Amino acid sequence: MLTLTDKTFNTFINSHKYILVIFGNDFCMACKRVDEAVKDVESKLVSNKLGFGKVNFDECPILSKKYECELIPLLVLFKNGIELIRSEGAKNPQEIRKFIIRNLQS
Numbered sequence: 636m637l638t639l640t641d642k643t644f645n646t647f648i649n650s651h652k653y654i655l656v657i658f659g660n661d662f663c664m665a666c667k668r669v670d671e672a673v674k675d676v677e678s679k680l681v682s683n684k685l686g687f688g689k690v691n692f693d694e695c696p697i698l699s700k701k702y703e704c705e706l707i708p709l710l711v712l713f714k715n716g717i718e719l720i721r722s723e724g725a726k727n728p729q730e731i732r733k734f735i736i737r738n739l740q741s
Contacts, residue, residue, distance in 0.1 A: 636670075636677055636687040641697040644690065649716040651686035653739060658702065658709040660692045665725040669708040672728040680735065712738050 639647055639656065648654045657673055659666025670689065677687045692699050692707050702711060706723040712735065713719060720738050 636674060636689055639688045639690050639695070639698075641695050644688075644695075644698055645716075647686065647688050648713045652684040652715060653719075653735075654686045654688060654713040654716075655735060656687075656711045656713065657689040658692050658699065658704045658711065659689065659707045663707055666708040668725055668727075669710070669731070672726060672731050673710075675728045676731045676735065680732065685735070685739070710734065 636657075637643075637647060644656075648656070655673065657666070657669055659670065661667075673687060673689075690698050692704050698704075702709070702718070708723070708725060710722045710726070710731070711718055712721070720734075722734055726734065
């Protein structure tokens with residue numbers, strides 16, 4: 636999973652057909668759990684059309700404002716660089732996997 640910044644974000648979300656991005660921070664325990672859950676899912680869902688990235692909410696104010704990050708952790712799934720769907724709050728690996736697979740069909 637790649638750590639994204641205001642400068643690298645746009646290039647990355649256009650690098651795969653689908654991109655899952657986690658918005659969170661280092662102090663949020665739920666964000667840390669989601670980060671670990673996404674890493675678990677990433678290791679099992681190997682695909683050349685699916686990429687994974689994370690954005691530190693506090694360090695990327697431009698992205699946080701653009702994507703209206705009001706509740707973290709925030710998962711945003713992009714398709715061809717465009718936001719497809721989002722999910723707020725803590726999730727376990729099974730919930731994240733279902734979220735991804737269900738929306739890859741879109």
